Amino acid sequence: xxxxxEQLLNGLQFGLLLFLLAAGLTxxxxxxxxxxxxxxxxxxxxAYFAATFVAWTGSFVLGALIALGxxxxxxxxxxxxxxxxxxxxxxxxxxxxxxxxxxFFNDAVRLIWGPAGLALPLPAWLTVPVQIIPGVYYxxxxxxxxxxxxxxxxxxxLVVMRTRIGMLIxxxxxNREMIGALGINIKLLFTLVFGLGAALAGLAGLxxxxxxxxQIGMGENILILAFVIIVIGGIGSIRGAFMAAIFVGIIDTxxxxxxxxxxxxxxxxxxxSTAAPALSSMLIYLLMAIILVxxxxxxxPAAKR
Amino acid sequence: xxxxxxxxxxxxxxxxxPATAADSVKIGFVSTFSGPTxxxxxxxxxxxxxxxxxxxxKIDGKPVEVIYEDDQQKPDVGKQKTExxxxxxxxxxIVGYIWSNVLLASLKTAVDxxxxxxxxxxxxxxxxxxxxxxxxxxxxxxxxxxxxAMGLYMNQKGVKSVFLIGPNYAAGKDMxxxxxxxxxxxxxxEEYTVWPSQLDFSxxxxxxxxxxxxxxxxxxxxxxxxxxxxxYAQAGIKAQIPLYTAFTVDELSLPxxxxxxxxxxxxxxxxxxxxxxxxxxxxxxxxxxxxxxxPTYYGAQAYDAAQLINSAVVAVKGDLxxxxxxxxxxxxxxxxxxxxxxxxxxxxxxxxxxxxQDVVKDADGxxxxxxxxxxxxxxxxxxxxxxxxK
Numbered sequence: 183x184x185x186x187x188e189q190l191l192n193g194l195q196f197g198l199l200l201f202l203l204a205a206g207l208t209x210x211x212x213x214x215x216x217x218x219x220x221x222x223x224x225x226x227x228x229a230y231f232a233a234t235f236v237a238w239t240g241s242f243v244l245g246a247l248i249a250l251g252x253x254x255x256x257x258x259x260x261x262x263x264x265x266x267x268x269x270x271x272x273x274x275x276x277x278x279x280x281x282x283x284x285x286f287f288n289d290a291v292r293l294i295w296g297p298a299g300l301a302l303p304l305p306a307w308l309t310v311p312v313q314i315i316p317g318v319y320y321x322x323x324x325x326x327x328x329x330x331x332x333x334x335x336x337x338x339x340l341v342v343m344r345t346r347i348g349m350l351i352x353x354x355x356x357n358r359e360m361i362g363a364l365g366i367n368i369k370l371l372f373t374l375v376f377g378l379g380a381a382l383a384g385l386a387g388l389x390x391x392x393x394x395x396x397q398i399g400m401g402e403n404i405l406i407l408a409f410v411i412i413v414i415g416g417i418g419s420i421r422g423a424f425m426a427a428i429f430v431g432i433i434d435t436x437x438x439x440x441x442x443x444x445x446x447x448x449x450x451x452x453x454x455s456t457a458a459p460a461l462s463s464m465l466i467y468l469l470m471a472i473i474l475v476x477x478x479x480x481x482x483p484a485a486k487r
Numbered sequence: 488x489x490x491x492x493x494x495x496x497x498x499x500x501x502x503x504x505p506a507t508a509a510d511s512v513k514i515g516f517v518s519t520f521s522g523p524t525x526x527x528x529x530x531x532x533x534x535x536x537x538x539x540x541x542x543x544x545k546i547d548g549k550p551v552e553v554i555y556e557d558d559q560q561k562p563d564v565g566k567q568k569t570e571x572x573x574x575x576x577x578x579x580x581i582v583g584y585i586w587s588n589v590l591l592a593s594l595k596t597a598v599d600x601x602x603x604x605x606x607x608x609x610x611x612x613x614x615x616x617x618x619x620x621x622x623x624x625x626x627x628x629x630x631x632x633x634x635x636a637m638g639l640y641m642n643q644k645g646v647k648s649v650f651l652i653g654p655n656y657a658a659g660k661d662m663x664x665x666x667x668x669x670x671x672x673x674x675x676x677e678e679y680t681v682w683p684s685q686l687d688f689s690x691x692x693x694x695x696x697x698x699x700x701x702x703x704x705x706x707x708x709x710x711x712x713x714x715x716x717x718x719y720a721q722a723g724i725k726a727q728i729p730l731y732t733a734f735t736v737d738e739l740s741l742p743x744x745x746x747x748x749x750x751x752x753x754x755x756x757x758x759x760x761x762x763x764x765x766x767x768x769x770x771x772x773x774x775x776x777x778x779x780x781x782p783t784y785y786g787a788q789a790y791d792a793a794q795l796i797n798s799a800v801v802a803v804k805g806d807l808x809x810x811x812x813x814x815x816x817x818x819x820x821x822x823x824x825x826x827x828x829x830x831x832x833x834x835x836x837x838x839x840x841x842x843x844q845d846v847v848k849d850a851d852g853x854x855x856x857x858x859x860x861x862x863x864x865x866x867x868x869x870x871x872x873x874x875x876x877k
Contacts, residue, residue, distance in 0.1 A: 185697045192689040298526050299710060301743040304721065311723030321721045324689070393721070394686045395713045395743055397523045403684050439690040442678065455679050459655040463681045 184318045189439040190432065191314075195324045197431020198331035202386035203404060204411040204423040205338060206379030212418015213354045214372050216265065217273050219280040221383050221408065222401025223287035224260075228253045228384025229391040229400060230291060233300040242305045249388050250381055257380020261373050269372070288398050299397035302388075327389050334385065335424055342420055351375060355418045410470050416480025425481060430466050437462030512546045512800055512807070513554070515572030517565055517583040517593065520557040524683075524709040526739050527585050527785050528557070531607060533777050534786030535582070537769070538793030540776070546797050547805040554578065558589050560683065565589035566596065573600045579807050580605060582792045585708075585785065587611040587630060587657035591618075598622050601810060603817075605795060607788040610836065611657045612664075616873030619834040621814050626791040626824075628756055629836050629868035630658050631665030634706065634733040636754040636841035636862045638669030641702065641731055643862075648673040649731075650700035652691050652715075654682035654707065662706035662733055668869065675700045686714050692722050700728065708734045716747040736846060738781040741854050748846045748854065756837075757787040757826045758844050758858040765823045781855075787825045794822040830865075834874035838867045 207221050231252045236245030264283070268276050304323055311319040342348035350371055353361045362368045387401065394400065411430055415422025442458035449457065473481065516535060518528035532555060539551055554576055558565035565584070572578045573596055581597050581604045584590040590609040597604040598620045606614070606625045615629040641649065649672060653659035659679060667674055676698045678691045695703050703724075707715045712735040719725055725747070732753045741748055759770050759782065769790060773782040795817055802816035803809040820831050829839040842858045849855035 185693065188693045188697075189690055192693060195689070196687060297529065298739070299523065299713075299743060301713070301745060303745065309721055309723075319723060321718075321723065323721055393714070393718055395523075395710050395717075397710055399522055403686075435690050438680075438685075439694060451677075455677055456655065456660075459679050459681045459685075463684070 184315075185439075187315070187318055188320065189435055191320055191324070191328070192439075193432035193435035194428060195328050195431070196435055197428040198328055198335075199386055199390055200404070200407055200411055200431055201424050201427035202331055202334060202382050202389075204408040204415070204427050205335075205420055206382035207405075207408050208412040208415065208418055208420065208423045209351070209375050210379045211412060213351055213358075213375055214269065215358070216269060217276045217280065218265070218379075219277060219405070220260075220283035220287065221379070222405035223284050224253060224257060224380045224383040225387035225390075225401035225404065226287065226291065226396075226398070227256055228387030229302070229396045230295060230300065231384065232388035232391055233302040233396045234295075236302060242308070246388050250385055253384025253387075254377050254381040257384075258373055258377040260380070261376040265376065266369070266372070284402070291398050297398065299395050302391040302396055304392045308392075323392060330385075330389065334382070338420055347371075347374070407466070410466055412480075414470055414473050414480060416483035419480065419482045422480055422482030429469070433465050433469060434462070437465045441465075511550045511552050512580075512796070513552050513576065513578040514796065515569075515576060515578035515581040515583075516553055516555045517558050517568050517572070517581060517589075518555070519560045519585055520555065521559055524560055524585070527709055527783075530739060530780070530783050530786045531583065531585070531789040533780070534769075534773065534782055535607075535789040535793055537773055537776055538790040541768075541772070542793065542797055547800045549800075549805055558584075558586070560586055560589070562586075562588045562592035566592040569593035569596045573597060573602050578602065580796050582789065582796070583607055584609045587661070590614065591657060594618060594620075594623070603796075603799075603810075603813070605792045607792045608785055609658065610661075610868075612661050612868075612870050613657075615834045615836045615868045616870035617875075619874035619876055621835075621876060622810075624795065624817055624831070624835045625837060626795055627788045627837075628839070629870060630661030631668060631870075632866055632868050633754050633756065633841060634662045634665030634704070635669045635869075636866065637704065637731050637733050637752075638666040640752065640754065640843055640862050641666075641704075642669070642671050646670075646672055646702045646729075646731075648675050648699075648701045650674075650676040650678075650695040650698050650703050650728075652678045652680070652688070652695065652703065652705045654685075654711065655679035656682045658708075659706060663704075665733075666704050672701075683711065686711065688715055688718050689722070692718060692724060696722070696724055696728065702729050702731055704731045704733075705735055706733050709740070710743075712736065712740045713743040716744045716751070720747045736844075736856070737785075738783045738856065739785075741846065741856070745854065751846065752859075753844050753856075754841050754862060755784055755844050755856075756839050756841055757784045758842055758856055760856075760858055761826060761842075763823075763825070763827050766825045766827075769825050791822070791824050791826075794824070795820070798822040832867050832871045833876050834868070834871045835876075836868050836871065838865050840864050841866055 210218050231249035232246050235248040239245045308323040310322050312322045314320050411426045415426030441462045445454035445458050518531050520528040556568035584606050585608045587609040604623045608627050610627050610629040651663045653663045730751050736748045736753050798821050799813040799816045803812045818831050829837045832838050841863050843860045843862050844856045845859045847857045
């Protein structure tokens with residue numbers, strides 16, 4: 183029983199982290215109709231900035247906050263310099279250009295920080311396990327990820343649903359030409375949205391960094407999952423991304439946790455241990471395929487254009 | 488007429504071949520030079536270059552040409568690169584291969600063309616057994632040997648039960664099988680993770696803690712080892728269940744693992760402080776030539792590969808067509824290995840010692856690896872009976 187609770191928490195934590203990455207991606211894709219493969223690079227930059235600034239300032243929280251600001255500025259600069267010239271273009275052009283950016287960022291990081299990767303050590307107060315219910319311990323840092331991600335989700339909800347900027351963002355998602363025609367500065371709006379998406383990706387990267395390592399190409403595998411999530415959730419929908427990310431996180435973790443034991447009941451031990459990891463990594467793609475068949479628009483599609 | 492023309496051409500080529508080949512020694516080097524594990528490939532290249540420096544950049548008076556190819560840690564790419572080296576570059580030797588799955592995919596190409604292949608790291612069980620070949624040598628080990636030594640050490644420590652975690656690919660399976668072959672206690676759980684994409688081990692760590700095992704054994708080379716130790720420490724399991732490892736803590740991962748690695752024992756056939764003159768010179772010159780870097784066992788094995796090639800070419804006085812004579816010479820392991828002297832088994836896998844290594848602070852206050860004890864002497868892999876060479 184405790185095992186299930188702990189694994190559910192693992193899944194939730196992973197899902198929420200994916201949400202941060204997917205939220206930015208779905209905003210940019212849904213509102214700006216822009217395919218940004220370099221989103222994973224912003225995730226990587228967030229982690230590298232955090233590792234650098236935490237080492238400089240000596241404080242984890244301060245370093246993380248500076249890194250967050252730096253990723254936001256980087257996102258805005260990137261949009262201003264390179265990406266805004268691509269909005270009118272075909273999706274294929276955007277894919278090619280942003281793929282080029284991935285290569286650019288990977289090599290820039292290799293030049294600046296070297297090929298070996300960095301470590302982002304946690305402060306002592308985050309490395310202790312916390313007893314959440316009697317008998318169940320959970321790493322404090324992973325609990326913090328859950329808390330921060332939930333707070334960010336709530337804030338995003340409030341910003342998008344309750345503020346004027348949010349109204350414009352939603353209007354932009356439904357009909358871009360119309361809000362442009364109504365005299366809204368769409369260029370500025372897009373820059374802001376892109377910066378917000380970059381900051382969210384950076385936040386995901388810097389929070390993941392102490393668990394994993396900070397290394398070149400760290401954003402590429404996880405970006406695939408983020409795309410799966412926005413397809414399942416419905417492109418442009420923050421609520422969809424939130425639900426889908428939690429689904430994907432929990433299914434992935436539960437698959438890894440319990441599938442091997444289930445398979446061992448049917449298959450021989452060796453065959454089960456080989457097949458289980460392969461099968462559990464397929465589960466989320468299976469989920470995506472089923473959802474694409476049943477609801478091609480995703481679970482919570484943004485309002486129709 | 489046309490046929491005759493082609494025939495003449497082919498004969499001219501065949502005649503030309505030994506003449507050009509004899510001018511230099513051509514070595515293909517397949518390793519990972521891009522992506523997160525490129526640091527390993529770089530270390531192997533650094534050590535191989537250092538070995539060539541020590542040989543005066545010449546083998547038996549001939550200049551050496553090394554062609555480095557990046558396998559991107561992918562079996563299909565490794566196979567392509569091996570084919571390129573064999574078929575278009577026509578190399579005399581192929582060296583390298585970090586990953587067992589990459590080596591297994593590339594093996595047939597080299598063996599079919601009768602090109603000598605020297606594995607400087609990967610040691611899949613198949614290579615030691617049914618797929619052994621007169622043209623294939625190893626300067627490393629068979630995968631099962633190192634974890635098997637760790638299993639012996641765990642017996643010495645009186646460990647009663649273990650939970651095994653490793654990556655789901657050829658080497659991961661060999662490694663866990665290796666511990667099981669010598670560990671006398673109970674194996675309460677065995678988990679395989681998706682390789683190389685899975686980086687979060689929370690589900691496996693949770694299961695290990697709940698299994699009530701007395702110890703955990705893992706095999707995670709490269710950056711995955713850093714991630715595993717981070718998560719093991721953060722989950723507070725480090726204080727509860729001791730960890731035993733193979734190929735998880737090395738000089739490349741240590742600067743990132745930092746204090747998380749202290750107190751984590753590992754088994755290895757080479758440690759930087761092994762007391763022989765060649766090894767001292769290797770470690771000193773490496774640190775001089777590549778400031779800020781420290782050599783690893785990957786590099787030491789690549790260094791040995793260069794020395795093995797040198798011994799073979801010198802024995803045939805530079806006539807690289809005498810493959811049987813070169814094979815016979817290499818079987819003697821007639822060179823000064825950095826790990827100290829060793830013998831080759833019938834399957835061309837070293838019969839060698841394995842040491843217990845521990846993490847300590849060295850004179851410069853930096854974390855470093857140190858030999859603590861010899862776990863097993865003159866250990867031979869257990870697949871050599873399955874090899875058809877006697």
